[in-house]
Amino acid sequence: MNQHVSLGRVVILGGGPAGLYLAILIKKRCPETEVTVYERNPRGSTFGWGVVFSGRTMQHLEAADPESYAVLKGIMRTWENVDVVHRNETISIWGNRFSGVARIGMLKVLQGRCEDLGVELVFNKELKGLDELPSHDLLVAADGVNSLVRSTCPDAFSPELGGGKNFYIWYGTHHIFDGLTLTFRQDQHGVYAAHSYMFSEDTSTFIVEVEPETFEKAGFGAMSEPEARAHLEQVFAPDLCGHSLMSNASRWIQFRVVKNQNWVDGKRVLVGDAAHTAHFSIGSGTKLALEDCIALDRSLATHSTLDAALAHYESTRKPIIDDFQALSGTSRAWFEDLHPLMQMEPIELAYSAMTRSGRIDDTVLEGRDADFVAAYRHWLARA
Numbered sequence: 001m002n003q004h005v006s007l008g009r010v011v012i013l014g015g016g017p018a019g020l021y022l023a024i025l026i027k028k029r030c031p032e033t034e035v036t037v038y039e040r041n042p043r044g045s046t047f048g049w050g051v052v053f054s055g056r057t058m059q060h061l062e063a064a065d066p067e068s069y070a071v072l073k074g075i076m077r078t079w080e081n082v083d084v085v086h087r088n089e090t091i092s093i094w095g096n097r098f099s100g101v102a103r104i105g106m107l108k109v110l111q112g113r114c115e116d117l118g119v120e121l122v123f124n125k126e127l128k129g130l131d132e133l134p135s136h137d138l139l140v141a142a143d144g145v146n147s148l149v150r151s152t153c154p155d156a157f158s159p160e161l162g163g164g165k166n167f168y169i170w171y172g173t174h175h176i177f178d179g180l181t182l183t184f185r186q187d188q189h190g191v192y193a194a195h196s197y198m199f200s201e202d203t204s205t206f207i208v209e210v211e212p213e214t215f216e217k218a219g220f221g222a223m224s225e226p227e228a229r230a231h232l233e234q235v236f237a238p239d240l241c242g243h244s245l246m247s248n249a250s251r252w253i254q255f256r257v258v259k260n261q262n263w264v265d266g267k268r269v270l271v272g273d274a275a276h277t278a279h280f281s282i283g284s285g286t287k288l289a290l291e292d293c294i295a296l297d298r299s300l301a302t303h304s305t306l307d308a309a310l311a312h313y314e315s316t317r318k319p320i321i322d323d324f325q326a327l328s329g330t331s332r333a334w335f336e337d338l339h340p341l342m343q344m345e346p347i348e349l350a351y352s353a354m355t356r357s358g359r360i361d362d363t364v365l366e367g368r369d370a371d372f373v374a375a376y377r378h379w380l381a382r383a
Contacts, residue, residue, distance in 0.1 A: 003304045004029070004030070004300060004301045004302065004303070004304070005300045005301075005303060005304065005305065005306050005309050006030075007026075007030065007033045007137045007138055007300070007306070008033065008034065008137050009033070009034040009035075009036070009134070009135065009136045009137055009138075010023075010026055010033055010034070010035045010036070010136060010137065010138045010139075010140065011036050011038070011133055011134065011136040011138070011139050011140070012035065012036070012037045012038070012139075012140045012142055013038050013127070013139070013140065013141055013142060013143040013147075013148060013149060014037075014038075014039065014141070014142035014143035014144060014272075014274070015037050015038065015039025015041070015107075015111075015121065015123065016039075016107070016142065016144070016272075016286075016289075017051070017103075017106055017107065017110060017286050017289065017290060018142045018271055018272040018286070018289035018290055018292065018293050019037050019039070019140070019142035019143075020037060020107070020110035020111060020113075020114055020119075021065070021068075021110060021290050021293050022140060022142065022271065022293035022296065022297060023035045023037050023114050023117075023119045024065055024068060024110065024113050024114055024117060024119070025064060025065060025293060025294065025297040026297060026300070027114070027117040027118060027119050028065065028117055029297065029301060031117070031118070034120070035118075035119045035120065036119070036120040036121075036122060036134070037114065037119060037120070037121050037122065038122045038125045038127065038133075039121070039122065039123050039124075039125065040124070040125060040126045040127070040143075041123065041124065042123055042124045043111070043121075043123040043124075044104070046103050046104045046107060046248075047103075047170075047248060047249055048103055048170050048205075048248060049102070049103065049170065049171070049172040049199065049203065049204075049205045049206075049246075049248060050100045050101060050102050050103060050172075050197065050198075050199025050200070050203070050204070050205040051100070051101060051103050051106065051199070051284045051286045051287075052098050052099065052100045052180065052197050052199070052205075052283075052284050052287075053098065053099050053100075053101075053284065053286075053287050054097065054098060054283065054287065055097035055098070055099075057287045057290070057291065058073075058099055060290070060291055060294055061290065064294045064297075065113075067113065068109060068110060068113045071109045071113075072101060072106060072109055073099075075101060075102070075105050075106075075109070075200070076099040076100060076101045076199075077099065077100050077101075077198045077199060077200065077201070078097065078098065078099045078100075079097075079098055079100075079178060079179050079180070079197075079198070080094055080095060080096055080097050080098075080179075081093065081094050081096065081178070081179035081180070082096050082179055082180045082181075082182070082353075082354065083177070083178075083179040083180070083181040083182070084181075084182050084184075084346070084349060084350035084353050084354075085181060085182065085183040085184065085239060086183075086184045086342075086344070086346045086349045086350075087346055088238065089346040091346050091347055091349075091350035091372075092179065092372075093350060093354055093365075093368070093369050093372045094368065094369045094371075094372070095367070095368025095369045096180065096368060098180050098197065100197050100198055100199035100200075100205070101199050101200075102199050102200050102203070103286075105200070127148060129148075129152070130148065130149065130152055136267070137267060137306070138267050138269070138306065139267060139268045139269070140268075140269055140271060140296075141268065141269065141270045141271065141274040141275075142271050142272050142274060142289065142293075143274055144272070144273045144274060145256045145258055145273045145274075145277060147270065147273075147274035149268055149270065149274065150260065150270060150274050153265050153268065156262060156265035156266075156268075157260045157261070157262050157263070157265060157270065158260060158261035158262055159258065159259065159260045159261075160257075160258075160259040160260070160261070161256070161257065161258060161259075162256075162257035163254050163255065163256060163257060164254050164255030164256075164257065164279065164332055164336065165211070165212060165254070165336045166209045166210060166211055166212070166254065166255070166332075166335060166336050167209065167210055167212065167215045167220070167252045167253070167254055168207055168208060168209035168210075168252070168253065168254075168255065168280075169207070169208055169209075169228065169232075169250050169251065169252050169253070170205070170206075170207050170248075170250055171205075171206045171207070171208070171229065171232075171245040171246060171247060171248075171250055172203055172204065172205060172206060172245070172246040172248065173196075173203070173204050173206045173240060173243050173244065173245050173246060174202055174203055174204075174243045174244075174246075175204060175239075175240050175241050175242075175243035176198050176202070176203075176204055177196045177197055177198055177204045178198065179197070180195075180196075180197045181194070181195075181196045181197065182194070182195060182353055183196065183236065183239050184338070184341065184342065184349070185235050185236060185239075186342055187235055188217075189214050189217040189218040190210060190211060190213055190214025190217055190218070190338075190339070191210070191211065191214060191338040191339055191341070191342055192208055192209075192210055192214065192232070192235050192236070193208070193209050193210075193335055193338055194206060194207065194208050194209075194236055194239070195207040195209070195280065195281065196239075206236075206240075206245060207280060208232055208236075209335060210338075211336065211337075211338055211339075214338075215252070218231065220252055221252075225247060225250060225251060226247075228252070229244075229245050229247060229250070232245060233245055255277070255279055255280075255332065256277055257277060257329075258273060258274075258275070258276055258277040259276060259325065260275055260276065262314070263275050263313070263314045263317075263318060264310045264311065264313070264314050267306060267310075269296065269310050269313065269314075271289055271292040271293055271296060272285065272286075272288065272289025272292055272293075273285050273289065275292065275321070276288070276321045276325060277325075277328075278324055278325055278328040279328045279329070279331055279332040279335075281328075281331045281332060281334075281335055282324075282327060282328045282331040282332075282357055282359075283324075288321065288324065292317060292321075295313055295316065295317045296313045296317075299312045299313040299316070300313075327357040327358060327359050328357070330356065330357045330358055331356050331357040334352075334353075334356040334357075345379065345383075347375060347376055347379050348376075348379065348383075350372075350376075351376045
């Protein structure tokens with residue numbers, strides 16, 4: 001058996017779920033290693049609302065750290081349906097297992113687990129440069145889309161940065177969506193798509209995206225956030241059932257595409273959004289980041305040198321992400337052409353939504369929900 005990499009001190013930039021989770025994995029496997037996590041925001045603050053994980057990701061989390069998994073499972077909400085809402089009709093597709101959790105709740109669980117294991121957490125620390133860090137054997141960049149590590153060493157990582165076309169804004173609501181719900185609405189300005197799911201007993205995530213033409217015609221660029229929220233509450237009034245939308249520093253943004261030719265530079269390594277992004281329509285970036293951390297820790301545990309471990313992490317994990325990003329791009333492009341979708345019948349749109357990325361074909365879909373596929377084929381025969 002290979003001896004694991006011996007590390008005196010590991011520094012992790014970014015105290016989000018990925019940075020905290022990697023700290024847990026390293027510290028519980030190697031208690032003698034000093035692990036420090038630096039987070040630029042104060043403790044208890046976070047952006048957004050809930051995050052969602054597939055059933056397979058939950059299996060990975062349970063295997064990697066049963067202790068944190070047991071606590072997280074207790075605060076999660078789980079469902080098996082994807083609902084597509086179009087022309088006031090809801091089409092449900094079953095056999096799709098997901099779990100949602102409040103981002104702030106997840107952070108608290110992982111922070112507590114870190115502290116129980118002896119990880120040092122440093123909050124409210126805005127680093128200006130990497131020279132401010134203490135000496136270390138490994139530096140992990142879990143510091144997101146605008147990674148300091150990546151931007152400090154662009155020649156080493158060779159990033160490819162781009163952007164999505166649509167604008168989106170991330171809200172919460174006390175209306176409970178009982179499945180992962182895609183809702184399509186239209187007004188005189190254009191088409192709106194909402195992605196929503198529950199993550200606690202009384203709160204759901206509600207992300208709205210619009211094409212640039214709709215953004216301009218509705219005048220969102222000139223609106224205050226409360227004005228934009230009121231406008232969207234009116235558009236989605238039939239779906240919110242009397243509930244309002246809630247802001248958490250919510251603002252219109254466009255999706256950032258991040259790719260890197262290299263994930264490793266000496267003793268520096270990228271994970272999560274610092275290394276890659278995937279459109280929210282195909283799965284949360286948090287899911288991918290956590291799975292990165294599991295893969296990185298596994299490489300550190302099965303190689304005797306840091307160079308070998310990091311090379312193994314990149315060579316095995318990056319192809320998986322490359323494939324996922326290709327699917328993500330296809331899914332994002334589907335949502336960036338919303339107007340033709342509105343001409344579809346509800347079941348036709350539901351089928352198109354489920355198969356949009358190419359990851360799910362008829363065979364997979366029939367295995368999950370044969371009744372839905374039968375209903376779609378019956379509609380197709382009559383169309």
